[in-house]
Amino acid sequence: MNISKKIQGLILLFLATITLGCGGNEKESSNRLKVVTTTGMLGDAVRNIVGDSAEVVSLMGPGVDPHLYKATQGDLTQLNRADLIIYNGLFLEGKMGDVFSRLQRTKPIVAAAENLDSTFLLSGDAIGKAIDPHVWFDVSLWRQVVLHLGEVLAEQSPELAEYFQDNAKQYAEQLVALDEEVATAIATIPEGQRVLITAHDAFGYFGNRYQIEVEGLQGISTLSEPGIRDVTELVDLITERKIKAVFVETSVSDKSIQAVVTGCRERGHEVSIGGSLFSDAMGAEDTPEGTYPGMVRSNVRIIVDALH
Numbered sequence: 001m002n003i004s005k006k007i008q009g010l011i012l013l014f015l016a017t018i019t020l021g022c023g024g025n026e027k028e029s030s031n032r033l034k035v036v037t038t039t040g041m042l043g044d045a046v047r048n049i050v051g052d053s054a055e056v057v058s059l060m061g062p063g064v065d066p067h068l069y070k071a072t073q074g075d076l077t078q079l080n081r082a083d084l085i086i087y088n089g090l091f092l093e094g095k096m097g098d099v100f101s102r103l104q105r106t107k108p109i110v111a112a113a114e115n116l117d118s119t120f121l122l123s124g125d126a127i128g129k130a131i132d133p134h135v136w137f138d139v140s141l142w143r144q145v146v147l148h149l150g151e152v153l154a155e156q157s158p159e160l161a162e163y164f165q166d167n168a169k170q171y172a173e174q175l176v177a178l179d180e181e182v183a184t185a186i187a188t189i190p191e192g193q194r195v196l197i198t199a200h201d202a203f204g205y206f207g208n209r210y211q212i213e214v215e216g217l218q219g220i221s222t223l224s225e226p227g228i229r230d231v232t233e234l235v236d237l238i239t240e241r242k243i244k245a246v247f248v249e250t251s252v253s254d255k256s257i258q259a260v261v262t263g264c265r266e267r268g269h270e271v272s273i274g275g276s277l278f279s280d281a282m283g284a285e286d287t288p289e290g291t292y293p294g295m296v297r298s299n300v301r302i303i304v305d306a307l308h
């Protein structure tokens with residue numbers, strides 16, 4: 001965010017505070033909209049929209065697996081204090097359902113990905129054809145989520161509506177450029193090597209959008225355990241097609257992927273671990289990978305380098 005935008009946000013916040021009849025710094029801070037998101041990717045989207053005019057807390061930090069995540073006592077305090085809760089939905093936060101349905105009675109809760117038109121959604125191949133929740137890896141779909149969140153936040157704070165909508169549009173423009181950047185980079189991988197093998201099926205939307213075949217050891221949720229058959233199937237595929245690299249994920253154990261590497265070695269094919277991808281969680285705060293564009297760029301760089 002540039003400086004003039006920050007100043008604009010602060011002025012709007014100040015005006016909004018006066019309009020509400022609340023002077024004084026203490027009241028000003030308590031009147032700031034408090035938004036709690038589950039994943040860091042959603043937190044990144046909201047921060048880009050609200051600037052400094054709202055408090056944004058993301059419950060799931062670096063390396064956290066949202067499929068298995070359970071709300072802690074500290075999270076419940078944050079959720080109870082929130083004015084607005086934003087989660088991904090499509091059963092990404094598989095163990096948070098009860099908490100959300102209880103809170104739904106007292107405050108607005110938005111499942112950001114569930115607003116997408118169903119024609120854009122992919123189904124996972126496991127667990128009863130559930131919908132794949134990992135929509136953030138198709139940057140063009142994530143752009144739609146960002147614009148929707150701009151509307152949601154505008155509704156929540158009518159006095160800042162225009163500012164939020166403008167910010168959402170500006171961020172969405174950056175995502176148009178990022179989408180093109182990813183497509184161009186992935187297209188440079190030789191066609192026969194354009195296969196992305198990971199621990200769990202988080203990259204279905206990525207593969208669909210950027211024309212790279214995706215194979216995961218586990219299904220679209222990490223709740224399922226990979227079986228021996230899955231490992232053998234992947235070993236067959238990698239050795240037959242002489243795939244150079246497989247990938248681990250920052251939020252998933254690398255045990256199953258190591259089994260694939262060992263299996264390939266026993267068959268006389270050396271496959272390397274191409275690197276660690278950010279699948280369901282972003283990188284550390286205050287690093288480039290701690291932002292959504294940064295995590296996407298890091299993944300693309302690792303994938304392109306390893307498969308060339």
Ligand SMILES: [Zn+2]
Binds near residue numbers: 067200201202222280
């Ligand atoms: Zn996942």
